[in-house]
Amino acid sequence: MSPQEAKNRIESLSAELKQHNYNYYVLAMPTIADFDFDKKLEELSSLEKQFPEFADPDSPTQKVGGDLTKEFVTVQHRWPMLSLGNTYNEQELLDFDQRVRKAIGDNFEYVCELKFDGLSMSLTYEGGKLVRAVTRGDGVQGDDVTTNVRTINTIPKRLREGDYPDEFEIRGEVFMHLKAFERLNAERLENDEPTYANPRNFASGTIKMQDSAEVAKRPLDCFLYFLYTEKVLYKTHWDSLLAVKSWGFHTNEHSRLCSNIEQVFDFINYWDKERFNLSYDIDGIVIKVNSIAQQQELGFTAKSPRWAIAYKFKAEQVQTELLSVSYQVGRTGAVTPVANLKPVLLAGTTVKRATLHNADEIQVRLKLHEHDWVFVEKGGEIIPKIISVNLEKRQPDASAIQYITHCPECGTLLERKEGEAAFYCPNETGCRPQIVGKMQHFIDRKAMNIDGLGDETIETLYQKGFISKISDIYDLYLHNDELKKMDRFGEKSITNMLAGIEASKQMPFEKVLFGLGIRYVGATVAKKLAMHFKNIDNLAAATTEELTAAEEIGERIALSIIEYFANPLHQQEIERLRAQGLQFVAEEKVVTLASESLSGRTFIISGTFETYSRDELKDLIEQNGGKIVSSISAKLNYLVAGENMGPAKLEKAQKLNIPIISDVDLLGMIE
Ligand code: AMP
Ligand code: ZN
Numbered sequence: 135m136s137p138q139e140a141k142n143r144i145e146s147l148s149a150e151l152k153q154h155n156y157n158y159y160v161l162a163m164p165t166i167a168d169f170d171f172d173k174k175l176e177e178l179s180s181l182e183k184q185f186p187e188f189a190d191p192d193s194p195t196q197k198v199g200g201d202l203t204k205e206f207v208t209v210q211h212r213w214p215m216l217s218l219g220n221t222y223n224e225q226e227l228l229d230f231d232q233r234v235r236k237a238i239g240d241n242f243e244y245v246c247e248l249k250f251d252g253l254s255m256s257l258t259y260e261g262g263k264l265v266r267a268v269t270r271g272d273g274v275q276g277d278d279v280t281t282n283v284r285t286i287n288t289i290p291k292r293l294r295e296g297d298y299p300d301e302f303e304i305r306g307e308v309f310m311h312l313k314a315f316e317r318l319n320a321e322r323l324e325n326d327e328p329t330y331a332n333p334r335n336f337a338s339g340t341i342k343m344q345d346s347a348e349v350a351k352r353p354l355d356c357f358l359y360f361l362y363t364e365k366v367l368y369k370t371h372w373d374s375l376l377a378v379k380s381w382g383f384h385t386n387e388h389s390r391l392c393s394n395i396e397q398v399f400d401f402i403n404y405w406d407k408e409r410f411n412l413s414y415d416i417d418g419i420v421i422k423v424n425s426i427a428q429q430q431e432l433g434f435t436a437k438s439p440r441w442a443i444a445y446k447f448k449a450e451q452v453q454t455e456l457l458s459v460s461y462q463v464g465r466t467g468a469v470t471p472v473a474n475l476k477p478v479l480l481a482g483t484t485v486k487r488a489t490l491h492n493a494d495e496i497q498v499r500l501k502l503h504e505h506d507w508v509f510v511e512k513g514g515e516i517i518p519k520i521i522s523v524n525l526e527k528r529q530p531d532a533s534a535i536q537y538i539t540h541c542p543e544c545g546t547l548l549e550r551k552e553g554e555a556a557f558y559c560p561n562e563t564g565c566r567p568q569i570v571g572k573m574q575h576f577i578d579r580k581a582m583n584i585d586g587l588g589d590e591t592i593e594t595l596y597q598k599g600f601i602s603k604i605s606d607i608y609d610l611y612l613h614n615d616e617l618k619k620m621d622r623f624g625e626k627s628i629t630n631m632l633a634g635i636e637a638s639k640q641m642p643f644e645k646v647l648f649g650l651g652i653r654y655v656g657a658t659v660a661k662k663l664a665m666h667f668k669n670i671d672n673l674a675a676a677t678t679e680e681l682t683a684a685e686e687i688g689e690r691i692a693l694s695i696i697e698y699f700a701n702p703l704h705q706q707e708i709e710r711l712r713a714q715g716l717q718f719v720a721e722e723k724v725v726t727l728a729s730e731s732l733s734g735r736t737f738i739i740s741g742t743f744e745t746y747s748r749d750e751l752k753d754l755i756e757q758n759g760g761k762i763v764s765s766i767s768a769k770l771n772y773l774v775a776g777e778n779m780g781p782a783k784l785e786k787a788q789k790l791n792i793p794i795i796s797d798v799d800l801l802g803m804i805e
Contacts, residue, residue, distance in 0.1 A: 140185045144193075147178040151194040152294075206277035206342075212303060213362050215256060215270040216437060218420060218444040224399070227421075230443045231395045237440070238428045244392045245371050246401040248409075249418040249444055250357055252309030253338045255283065257358075260301050262293040269341065279341050283308070285350035288384040296381045299363050304378060306358035310337040311413050314353045324575070325656030326466060333415055344742075348658070355414070358383040370424045391424065402445055409447065410481045418446040449511050452485075453524060454478040456506045459490065459535055461542045465571025466653050467558040469548060471496060471537070473508070473520060481512045488520050492555040493537040503532040543567055563703065569603070570596050572651050576604045580657055581649035582641050585634030586627065594622065604649070605710040607635055639715045643669070646716050650708075653694040662686050663695075665749050670708060670718040674699040680764050685748050731804045732760030736769065740783055741776030743797045748776075751797060758804050766790065774800050 135143070151174055154166050175195060182189040221227045234242070256276070258266040267283035269276040284291060286308065315333040322329050330336035340352045361367075361374045368374040372391055379385045388405075392398045402419050409416050423429050423441040432441040455476040462470045471490040478485055488510055496502050500523055507527035512518045540547055541559035543566050548557040559565050573592045577584040587607075595601045598620070600613055610617070610632065617628045641649075647670070648660035655663065666684040667673040673695070681692035698704055712718050737755050739748050739762070746754070751774060752762055763770060766786050773787045773794045787794055795803075 137185060137188075140181055141188045144178065144181050144185065144188045144190075147174055147181070148190060148193055151175060151178065206279060208271070208275050209266065209268045209278045210275045211256060211268065211271075211273070212258075215254060215273050215276065215305070216434065216439060217273070218442055219435075219438045220418075220444050220446055222446050222448065227398070227402075227443070227445055228395065230421075231398075234423060234432065234441070237432055238423075242428055243370075243372075243424040244395075244398055245375075245389060245422045245424050246392055246398055247359055247389045247420045247422070248386055248405065248412075248416045249420045249446070250307035250309050250386075251332075251334050251415040251417040252307040252356075253334065253341060255279075255306055255308045255341075255356065257283070257289065257304050257306070258301075259293065259298070259304065262296075262298065264289065264291050277342070281346045282341050282343065282349045285346055286354045286356055289356050290382045293381050297377075298381045299365075299367065301364065303362040304358050304383065305360040305362070306356050306383075308337055308341060308354055308356045309333060309414055310340070310352070310354055312415065313413065318352060321580075322656075324578075326654050327656050356384060357386045359385070359389075359420075366426055369426060371422055371426065371429070372424050374426075406447055410483075416447075418444050420444050450481045451509050451511045451521065452478050452480045453507055453509055454485070456502065456504070456508055459496065459502070461538055463541060463543050463559055463565065463567040465568055465575055465651060467560065467562060467565065467568050469538070469541070469557045469559065473502075475508070475510065478510070480510060480518060485510060485512075485518050487517065489517050490520070493550075493557060494555060496535055496537060502535040503528055504535060505529060505532060541565060563603070566596075573601060573604055573607065575651045576649040577607070578649075581645055582638045583645075584631075584638045586630035586632075587634055591631070603707060605707055605714060608639075608711070608714040608716075610635060639717070641717060643717045643720045646711075646718065647673075650698075650704075652698045654691045655695065659686065659691060662749070664720045666752075668720045668722075670712075674705075674708075683764060728757040729804060730759045732758045734759070735771040736761050736763045737772050737774055737800075738763060738766060738770060739774045739776075741779030743776040746797055751800065754804070755800070766792065768792075772800075 151171070154171055178193065179195045182193060182195060219230070221230060254270045256266075256268045256270070257264060258268075264280070264284065266278060267280045267289075268278055271277060283289060310333040312333060315330070315336055318336065319329045330339060336352070337354055340349055340354060343349050358378055359375070360371075361378055368377060372389075375385050375389060390397075390401055392401060398419075398421055405416070405419060421443050423432060429439070429441040432439070434440060457474045457476055460472050460474060462472060464470065471492070473488040473490050475486055475488060488508075490496055490500075490502075500508075500520060502508075502520075502523065507524040509521045509524065510518045511521045537557070538548065541561065544559065544561050544564055546559050546561040546565065549560050550557045559568065562568055570593055573596070574589045576582055577587050577589075577592065584607075592601070595610070600610060600617070601607055614628070614632070617623060618625050642664070644661045644664035647664055648655065648657050662685050663673060666687075667676060676695070678689070678692045678696060681687050681695060682689060708718070732755055737760050739751050739755075742748070743751065755762060755774075766773070766783060768790050770787075770790070770792050773783075773792050774797060775784070775787075775794050776797065784794075
């Protein structure tokens with residue numbers, strides 16, 4: 135392909151894919167099959183690699199901002215980002231209407247909008263390009279989170295031709311759909327990572343992350359609801375909403391124009407019920423005076439506009455009876471109490487259970503008694519929460535709920551670690567849900583992804599006595615004949631299963647490590663550990679200090695790893711798996727020494743860097759003959775310091791007169 139042909143093809147593919155993205159994310163009306171879309175994206179990506187000179191930074195292939203932004207820059211808002219006055223009842227809203235009338239007379243309209251429960255975001259466009267995204271912050275200044283916001287599909291990075299001004303600001307709400315929230319939270323639970331209480335927290339936690347590649351994995355969405363321009367372009371707010379929609383922004387289709395407060399109430403009453411059928415959370419309705427001239431006449435208080443107000447919905451609460459408390463044991467042995475409730479209708483669904491989190495929730499916060507009547511509320515979570523107890527309905531002779539002392543599955547005395555809320559069953563090798571759960575975790579799609587072997591088969595094989603730990607899976611082939619005789623399995627499925635097990639021996643170290651199910655070592659952490667320590671022996675021998683020196687590894691994870699490897703049972707299991715042929719060494723990117731420039735010199739990398747991750751710098755040093763050491767001593771040659779490095783380290787290095795260099799200096803040392 136000639137450069138000219140490539141250029142044309144890249145341009146036409148980009149344009150086509152952008153249109154498809156727009157159809158899919160903004161109009162929600164895709165006109166291409168996912169498969170075909172991916173094919174085209176692949177073609178574009180390979181052309182861009184071949185002809186990097188034609189690659190556009192806004193290309194649909196660049197949706198993922200792969201670089202690490204370590205700290206957010208504070209940016210002054212051009213127009214302050216105010217909050218809204220709140221009302222909770224009809225009277226307060228009527229008062230608002232009165233105040234508006236008094237100021238501007240009777241001739242006006244309202245625009246009613248849903249009040250999305252997310253975080254507000256200010257976007258600045260110049261020449262049709264997104265140049266800046268800033269959080270509300272304190273209203274006067276916020277965090278520049280542009281790199282993260284660029285990963286949001288429904289926010290256009292570059293506008294198509296249109297009648298928009300050269301420079302403008304547009305504001306909206308970034309949020310997460312309930313489905314995505316549930317899916318991602320379930321994954322976090324599975325990986326022993328803390329879950330988010332509701333989609334709003336998940337969204338704001340995500341926007342504040344340092345690694346935008348990680349942000350890109352968490353689907354966020356954004357509704358835009360306000361346009362700011364130097365000169366007023368539209369007579370009404372409604373017209374400006376129509377305009378920004380035509381420019382390619384995601385506006386909300388439920389906004390309504392109302393000619394009086396009665397219509398506003400109709401809108402509110404409708405959505406008070408209907409909100410539970412939306413795919414995202416709203417916490418109220420925003421009412422805005424439509425005419426921009428009238429908005430200007432009304433003006434602002436110090437905190438909020440006088441031309442708009444938020445009507446907040448009350449969280450729906452119901453009362454029901456506590457029937458019992460049951461306890462679930464997870465694969466790590468953690469015990470989770472669950473309240474079984476007399477079924478009751480709440481927010482459109484029948485509720486039978488509520489989370490109780492831990493023992494303190496039961497005995498300290500709620501002081502639950504048998505057959506208490508409890509108030510239940512649905513927040514962002516799908517499983518509702520018990521808010522409080524109706525003490526008036528408590529039977530005088532009711533006894534307090536006692537948290538169990540022994541494992542409901544195996545009867546072992548439960549343990550609680552210092553500083554932790556949860557109780558654990560320590561009987562790792564004799565407690566059914568732990569044994570089965572660990573094996574199920576190991577074969578999971580995100581871990582070893584073993585073809586032909588599913589959760590139910592694991593359960594059955596365990597019950598039949600074939601397997602009770604991960605390594606037993608790799609000896610299943612020895613039972614080939616017995617397995618084929620089992621009535622629930624066909625010969626073909628046994629063959630497939632055994633083939634899948636054999637093939638999984640080639641899964642990379644990071645997947646094996648994740649599959650082992652070490653507490654707090656989720657998929658991402660496993661990957662970082664594999665990259666950093668290269669093999670299981672280095673990892674097993676690492677001290678807390680060495681562990682926490684690795685990227686993203688904190689004290690909690692470090693302790694859990696050390697505890698895991700200290701257990702002789704785990705050591706035996708790893709030896710057996712190693713003998714069975716699993717991968718315990720990270721695949722080396724073939725290191726041909728790039729140069730000898732750093733040979734004979736030692737380095738420590740500390741802090742965070744603008745352009746490189748610490749592991750990349752580490753590779754760079756090693757590929758050029760340098761050596762990474764773990765602690766600062768007088769013998770150390772260089773300390774490569776990024777931002778936010780620990781003050782103790784810095785002080786020590788300064789005391790020993792060790793040259794402190796930047797990543798740029800380091801690059802300069804390499805030929
Ligand atoms: P509050 O934080 O309760 O003062 O409410 C004000 C916030 O509501 C704004 O900062 C926005 O983030 C958010 N909001 C959600 N939906 C809308 C909307 N349709 N119009 C204006 N603000 C909204
Ligand atoms: Zn147990």
